[in-house]
Amino acid sequence: MLNQCAQFVNIKVIIQKSLPMKPQIQILKTLIFAGLFALNSTTVAHTKPKDKDRWNEKYDKETYLFGEKPIPFLVDNIHILRKGKVLDVAMGEGRNGVYLATQGFDVTGLDISEKGLEKAHALAAKNNVTIKTKVVDLEKAELETNSYDLILCTYYMDRGIYKKFYDALKPGGIVLVETYNIDYLKYRKFNAKWTLETNELLEIFKGMRVLRYQDYDDAREAYSSIIAQKP
Numbered sequence: 635m636l637n638q639c640a641q642f643v644n645i646k647v648i649i650q651k652s653l654p655m656k657p658q659i660q661i662l663k664t665l666i667f668a669g670l671f672a673l674n675s676t677t678v679a680h681t682k683p684k685d686k687d688r689w690n691e692k693y694d695k696e697t698y699l700f701g702e703k704p705i706p707f708l709v710d711n712i713h714i715l716r717k718g719k720v721l722d723v724a725m726g727e728g729r730n731g732v733y734l735a736t737q738g739f740d741v742t743g744l745d746i747s748e749k750g751l752e753k754a755h756a757l758a759a760k761n762n763v764t765i766k767t768k769v770v771d772l773e774k775a776e777l778e779t780n781s782y783d784l785i786l787c788t789y790y791m792d793r794g795i796y797k798k799f800y801d802a803l804k805p806g807g808i809v810l811v812e813t814y815n816i817d818y819l820k821y822r823k824f825n826a827k828w829t830l831e832t833n834e835l836l837e838i839f840k841g842m843r844v845l846r847y848q849d850y851d852d853a854r855e856a857y858s859s860i861i862a863q864k865p
């Protein structure tokens with residue numbers, strides 16, 4: 635680091651001698667930018683930040699990345715959901731879980747990001763409700779069996795955790811899942827492995843009674859949503 639600084643001072647001296655004031659500042663700015671860019675690229679290439687760090691960083695601002703309002707599919711179908719114990723899987727900043735709490739549901743949210751859950755609690759306080767939260771890595775987590783009246787999971791694509799929802803629901807319990815499907819790739823650059831195949835949600839929850847299903851596509855985004863009930 636000390637060497638880098640010394641080199642920088644040398645460059646600065648040479649420029650001062652050979653150039654008039656304005657281009658000199660411009661070149662200095664370019665050098666600083668190039669240096670920072672080089673350092674940053676090295677970090678990204680060698681140490682991919684973990685999900686926790688990545689999401690904590692994304693959420694570390696005052697505004698809500700995904701907004702404060704719940705998804706329309708949840709609001710439109712609130713009347714068919716079973717009131718009681720809810721698990722909001724990958725809750726994020728809490729837009730859906732907090733809405734459910736305002737409707738009288740007893741909500742617990744799971745997420746890997748402390749920052750997201752902190753914002754979820756702030757959103758709950760703003761709406762005069764309380765929620766419970768737990769920081770967990772869902773790639774390793776086990777869910778309590780026969781425990782929930784409703785499991786909600788939006789925009790967290792993990793086939794492994796989806797398959798655990800059935801056992802975690804009480805008999806008659808309901809699952810609501812929504813996330814991007816393969817058609818989304820027509821509109822956005824996105825990793826295909828994070829999208830659902832056509833009818834995939836119907837396949838994953840085929841042991842359950844499908845109460846609602848949609849493939850949404852408005853030529854800007856495309857996603858699939860399901861509400862299904864355990865027998």
Ligand SMILES: C[S@@+](CC[C@H](N)C(=O)[O-])C[C@H]1O[C@@H](n2cnc3c(N)ncnc32)[C@H](O)[C@@H]1O
Pocket residue numbers: 685689700723724725726727728729730744745746747750770771772773787788789790
């Ligand atoms: C696109 S956000 C969706 C948040 C929320 N469900 C919503 O719709 O607003 C994805 C969420 O998954 C969480 N997440 C990513 N990897 C995770 C993991 N391994 N375990 C738990 N949560 C994770 C992130 O922290 C983030 O909050």
